[in-house]
Amino acid sequence: MTSTTQPNTTLATAIDLHRVSLLYPDGQNPDGSPRTVAALDHVNFSAAKGELTALVGESGSGKSSLLSVIGALVQPTSGTVLVGDTNVEKLDDAEQAQLRRDTVGLIFQQPNLLSALGVRDQLLVTDHLRGLRGKELKHRRARADELLDVVGLVDMADRKIQALSGGQRQRVNIARALMGTPQVLLADEPTSALDQSRSHDIMQLLKTLTQEFSVATVVVTHDRGLVQYADQEVTLSDGRVVSAERVVPQVS
Numbered sequence: 001m002t003s004t005t006q007p008n009t010t011l012a013t014a015i016d017l018h019r020v021s022l023l024y025p026d027g028q029n030p031d032g033s034p035r036t037v038a039a040l041d042h043v044n045f046s047a048a049k050g051e052l053t054a055l056v057g058e059s060g061s062g063k064s065s066l067l068s069v070i071g072a073l074v075q076p077t078s079g080t081v082l083v084g085d086t087n088v089e090k091l092d093d094a095e096q097a098q099l100r101r102d103t104v105g106l107i108f109q110q111p112n113l114l115s116a117l118g119v120r121d122q123l124l125v126t127d128h129l130r131g132l133r134g135k136e137l138k139h140r141r142a143r144a145d146e147l148l149d150v151v152g153l154v155d156m157a158d159r160k161i162q163a164l165s166g167g168q169r170q171r172v173n174i175a176r177a178l179m180g181t182p183q184v185l186l187a188d189e190p191t192s193a194l195d196q197s198r199s200h201d202i203m204q205l206l207k208t209l210t211q212e213f214s215v216a217t218v219v220v221t222h223d224r225g226l227v228q229y230a231d232q233e234v235t236l237s238d239g240r241v242v243s244a245e246r247v248v249p250q251v252s
């Protein structure tokens, strides 16, 4: 069964994919013709601002590929991809890079932080990459501290990264992804390096930030116990969306 996701229609859609396919070369057929593997096969997917989507599925089902397409890291072979108000396929390389910097926040499995920098500077370095310098950059200190406060780390702003736990590093990673005021937050297994309790803390934080900053957040997870933090659950299998369901909030 192929189904489209149904985000809460009272909220603005921030991600909308229509019949997106992504083919990779996969050697040759016996007759010598090129063979391809469909990482994504006519995927329809949408996500609303202020909502968290859990993306689940077996290994190799296409979860990372879907994040890569939404984040304009990879161009789909066919189909349309809208991120914010932007039709990604119409962008040239420079415009795609700008979309990645300004519209999308990326959170990886292992926080890829720069060990030589302190916590606040991890956030400010993203502004440096956006081209901000001097006074402009100084003004952004307040934004960095505001975000560090939101993720509970403002007291550690001057610490070196080595002095932080895995969970704290992931919080820095999340704060950094929000520096550019993104419309979309993409997280590929953000809790895989954390224990159960810290994984739940990080998911709760992502849920809170999703609402507070009104971003459309998509989180890839293998952990079924973390789906409870999502508004919708989308399951991939062999590059296809096989189910897309609203998540019923748990009564506590």
Ligand SMILES: Nc1ncnc2c1ncn2[C@@H]1O[C@H](COP(=O)(O)OP(=O)(O)OP(=O)(O)O)[C@@H](O)[C@H]1O
Pocket: 024, 025, 037, 038, 039, 057, 058, 059, 060, 061, 062, 063, 064, 065, 066
């Ligand atoms: N760069 C690539 N070149 C060729 N094939 C690829 C490439 N990236 C992914 N694939 C293939 O596309 C399919 C989907 O891969 P993808 O990494 O998106 O799955 P996944 O669900 O994220 O898996 P996992 O949970 O193991 O990370 C797989 O069959 C994979 O082998």
